[in-house]
Amino acid sequence: xxxxxxxxxxxxxxxxxxxxxxxxxxxxxxxxxxxxxxxxxxxxxxxxxxxxxxxxxxxxxxxxxxxxxxxxxxxxxxxxxxxxxxxxxxxxxxxxxxxxxxxxxxxxxxxxxxxxxxxxxxxxxxxxxxxxxxxxxxxxxxxxxx
Numbered sequence: 001x002x003x004x005x006x007x008x009x010x011x012x013x014x015x016x017x018x019x020x021x022x023x024x025x026x027x028x029x030x031x032x033x034x035x036x037x038x039x040x041x042x043x044x045x046x047x048x049x050x051x052x053x054x055x056x057x058x059x060x061x062x063x064x065x066x067x068x069x070x071x072x073x074x075x076x077x078x079x080x081x082x083x084x085x086x087x088x089x090x091x092x093x094x095x096x097x098x099x100x101x102x103x104x105x106x107x108x109x110x111x112x113x114x115x116x117x118x119x120x121x122x123x124x125x126x127x128x129x130x131x132x133x134x135x136x137x138x139x140x141x142x143x144x145x146x
Contacts (some may be wrong), residue, residue, distance in 0.1 A: 032142035034125055035061035040068065040138045042131070050074060054131065056138050064091025070113065070129075072104050080105035083113050096120060100127070109134060116145065 040058030052072045060066040068087030075081040083104045089096040093126040102115030118124055124146040130139045 031145070032143040033125060034123075034142040035063075038140045039140070040066065040140060041134065041140060044137045045133065054138075055120075058138075060089060060140070060142075062091065063088065063089030063096050064094070072111070072113075083115060085115055085117070098125075102127075117142075122146070 003025045035144070036059050038058060041055040041057050041138075042054060044053075044055045046053045050073060052074075054070040054072070055068070057065070057069075066087055066089040068085060070083055070085045072083045073081045081104060084100050085100040085102075087098055096119060098117045098119040100115040100117040102113055104111055104113040106112075107130075109132070111129070111133075113129040115127050115129065115133070116124060117127055123144070124141045126145050128141045130137075131137075
């Protein structure tokens with residue numbers, strides 16, 4: 001009897017689950033920019049056997065003069081993997097700090113990172129960073145998550 005109840009419960013769950021997932025929650029995610037697109041200058045790139053480290057600096061709007069470091073680990077292909085980052089910003093006597101986790105991938109000669117940044121004031125950002133070693137720049141698009 002328990003087996004029949006379990007089978008009926010499982011069947012009902014499998015039939016109802018797709019409707020619960022398709023209730024309109026799959027719409028587009030719209031994020032607001034936290035600040036205008038910014039550019040940072042790459043100050044160093046260090047290549048290692050299992051990681052590349054990138055340092056950069058630049059003026060980042062409300063965060064002021066920012067210094068950041070990115071640690072890119074490689075997956076099996078060597079063309080993508082996880083990234084960790086940290087940074088400090090200095091503006092008008094205030095200091096901001098943040099750390100981030102995300103992923104990176106190669107796009108031709110450029111490296112594209114998508115990271116979630118947790119700031120010391122409790123705010124959170126989603127950043128897409130396009131790194132171009134040929135121009136020694138990082139173009140950063142920052143969106144507010146929290």
